[in-house]
Ligand code: SAH
């Protein structure tokens with residue numbers, strides 16, 4: 275969960291209304307919260323840090339797994355219970371849970387004032403003005419919020435949503451239902467926004483979309499967009515997430531290899547190392563195709579870091595399927611992996627398929643992959659000790675305030691003893707120690 279404190283001082287505090295936003299889920303949701311705050315800023319709302327100070331409390335929610343949804347339901351009930359009667363604070367849900375459960379939320383969560391899906395943010399001001407509980411859960415094939423300036427948070431990294439929605443309908447996944455159909459944002463709008471982002475002092479941009487590499491607007495495909503972003507002055511690094519393996523092509527691989535600012539890191543979800551499971555999930559590629567893709571990426575980008583998403587316990591996943599996943603993860607030498615137990619989602623194609631893997635077995639499989647991945651990441655990182663890397667400084671180190679922290683090109687967290695580098699700058703760091711999640715070192719003089 276992240277709370278957003280992007281502010282707009284366009285409006286006099288005396289007339290402005292206080293907005294508190296909490297964001298759950300993926301980066302696309304974080305970027306959407308910036309759109310929400312941007313849209314409401316023009317209606318006189320400004321952000322506050324605490325729910326107690328707010329006139330409007332909005333939770334931007336995630337429904338990717340049941341656990342995420344339960345967490346939000348609990349949190350909103352807690353906020354409703356804390357609401358003091360003497361102030362008319364409006365509390366609502368935005369995002370994917372809102373879209374997934376729709377108007378029903380107003381019945382199941384007494385005291386909830388509004389429900390707004392991912393395509394309804396333009397009308398939020400109107401919803402907030404209503405006197406009774408309201409829902410706006412209309413998906414819109416054309417909504418891209420192109421004309422709404424996001425209220426970006428502070429820091430060195432900016433999000434840039436380049437496409438919305440998803441057309442893939444992987445059998446387990448709720449996203450196409452809650453985010454609607456795929457649509458790309460016009461290239462000139464994106465590049466103009468990126469130039470603004472650079473002028474505002476951000477050094478790094480992350481291009482966002484659920485199948486980000488399916489981007490296409492007119493003649494510009496994802497590879498073309500990467501090349502255009504690479505040209506924007508002031509931006510030092512270009513990242514993107516999440517690409518779909520089946521949407522990857524030679525043009526994108528070449529752009530990654532040739533564009534100096536496009537970071538040598540890719541998050542490439544594989545979900546499973548078994549062809550039978552990939553087929554059942556309808557992922558649109560085989561293990562061999564994935565393996566071949568990673569080989570071509572590594573050839574084009576020799577210092578590439580690779581991460582992935584994996585689901586264990588998908589219906590029908592046998593012990594052998596699971597072993598294949600474990601083996602593929604070892605073979606791919608992932609730097610990092612997000613590992614999940616399968617969670618049935620109402621409305622998806624896999625929903626209702628008998629869960630053949632017990633909760634206990636899912637847990638055991640997950641634990642094993644986590645342990646293997648920790649060990650693997652430790653080995654990979656320890657081999658970096660003694661080498662040099664470049665860190666974009668984003669903060670002071672949590673536990674050592676006189677040290678700095680940031681990410682290197684491979685998106686690894688590096689904490690280091692500085693000798694002159696400041697926030698927002700690139701520092702050359704010699705790595706002296708490594709754990710499975712962090713590198714430590716010293717800035718080169
Ligand atoms: N668009 C991205 C994935 C977005 S969702 C892609 O296709 O690669 C992020 C991750 O959540 C997925 O990659 C998947 O590993 C996991 N996930 C999605 N639905 C899930 C479910 N029903 N149960 C468990 N994990 C799930």
Ligand code: SF4
Nearest residue numbers: 440442443444447449
């Ligand atoms: Fe979900 Fe598949 Fe779309 Fe990713 S590509 S968001 S996993 S349906």
Ligand code: F3S
Nearest residue numbers: 299300336337338370
């Ligand atoms: Fe969650 Fe919605 Fe993102 S379901 S992962 S917040 S698109």
